[in-house]
Amino acid sequence: MNTQALGIEHYLAGMRAALDDLPPNEVAEIMEDVEAHVAELSTELRENETIEQRLGPPEQYAQELRQAAGYPPRTERLPVTTKKQLLTRPRVAAWGLVIATGVTLLAGAASLKEPAILLVPAVVLVLSLALVHERGAAQQEIMNLPETHRLQKWLSPEAGTPADRAITYLRSLQPAWWLVRAALLGLGAVLLAGRDILGFLVIAAIAVVSVFAGPRAKVDRRWLWFSLPASALAVGLLFQMIDVTANQLGYNSSRQSYQAPIVETYQNIYAYDENGKLLTNVLLYDQDGNPINAPQQYYGCRGSDPQPMIPANRYPRPKIDYENGTCYTVAPSEDAPSSTQSTPSSSSGSATSSSVPPTSVSPSK
């Protein structure tokens, strides 16, 4: 059996050599046919019969095929192609795929914050696929690379061993993974929807196409340039979702968690210094210098003396006693919305403390 397999490889190599003056994509198409042919014939061989006895030498097979196909007669092989090249197109393309998948995994973990980062692996993928796209669905040249052989050997342990059973089992889960992958990508797209419509569309499109890409890649290896990074992106998104959930559960409150800038409604903001002392008259601005105003409408305090207009972004806001028309600053224990919101935090970099003399700390009347 082993010698037969060797015989097949040898025969196919002879064929490839005899056809190597033809365009690579045409050779790839021919070899797809011939590989299946030789493989099927080899199962019909009698004992001690070789492929060559059945089909004639590979050069003759190639010659007959060329004639029937109407290809030009064999031209002399260019001396350049006989040189062993280290950086062949299939090799560059294969490594491009591997690297882009790795980058997608890392980028996927950050993609909800910055979806544009996915452009990096996308460019690598497009370029590497462009190198080998015309070489046919089987991508036999990549399959023949020594590194691919090593990977295949590693992925196909001896039958019956636990490793073999594990891999067989994992293979059987593949269709389920395709669905899980689409679901993860879809969830990622939904999480992006509110903030980045382009990112949402791109990831949603990847989610939809990924459903088809899984089975397609079984037939046409070129789909791996989509399928593998899509898996990496799904796993990256999963990591990120786990991270976000963990942060929101408060396991990791010291780290800046992924969260849209505060979306809950709040009525007031209390800032504390590092000693836990309540700061008053703090003016808050965002990165553009716009005041950060709590959604509650601020009418100011009525008073007998003409009051300067109190800026709406000055915190804590005084509590207004409408009956008497007086303003107080009330400690957060009394009316802060919830305990988690009132925990002191020094992470807000946009707060600027005010030097304006207090006008609303004490009752104004």
Next chain:
Amino acid sequence: MDTSQLLKGVLDMAVLAVLRKDDGYGYDVVRRLRAGGLNDVGDASVYGTLRRLYNAGMLTSYVVPSEEGPHRKYYSINETGRVRLAESRETWRSFASTLDGLLEEVAA
């Protein structure tokens, strides 16, 4: 007479004819031709002919994965191929009858 010389001229037509009803991969086509009586047909000639017909736009192809061994590439005839088959058939009919006529005269 060596039929392999005759076969060269009509292999296109024979391949299109066996693909007329069902799609087939290369070795399938070889088997159908042999089952149809073309015992001398060479494997490589059939594969070459398939490539030529495909490149001429008369066949389409699709790959079907196989559990063991390499994928199989199936060929199926398209409209252009069917038109060509119909034309070839007409040409063949008239050519064969012409030749039959000539041979009758020889025999007479």
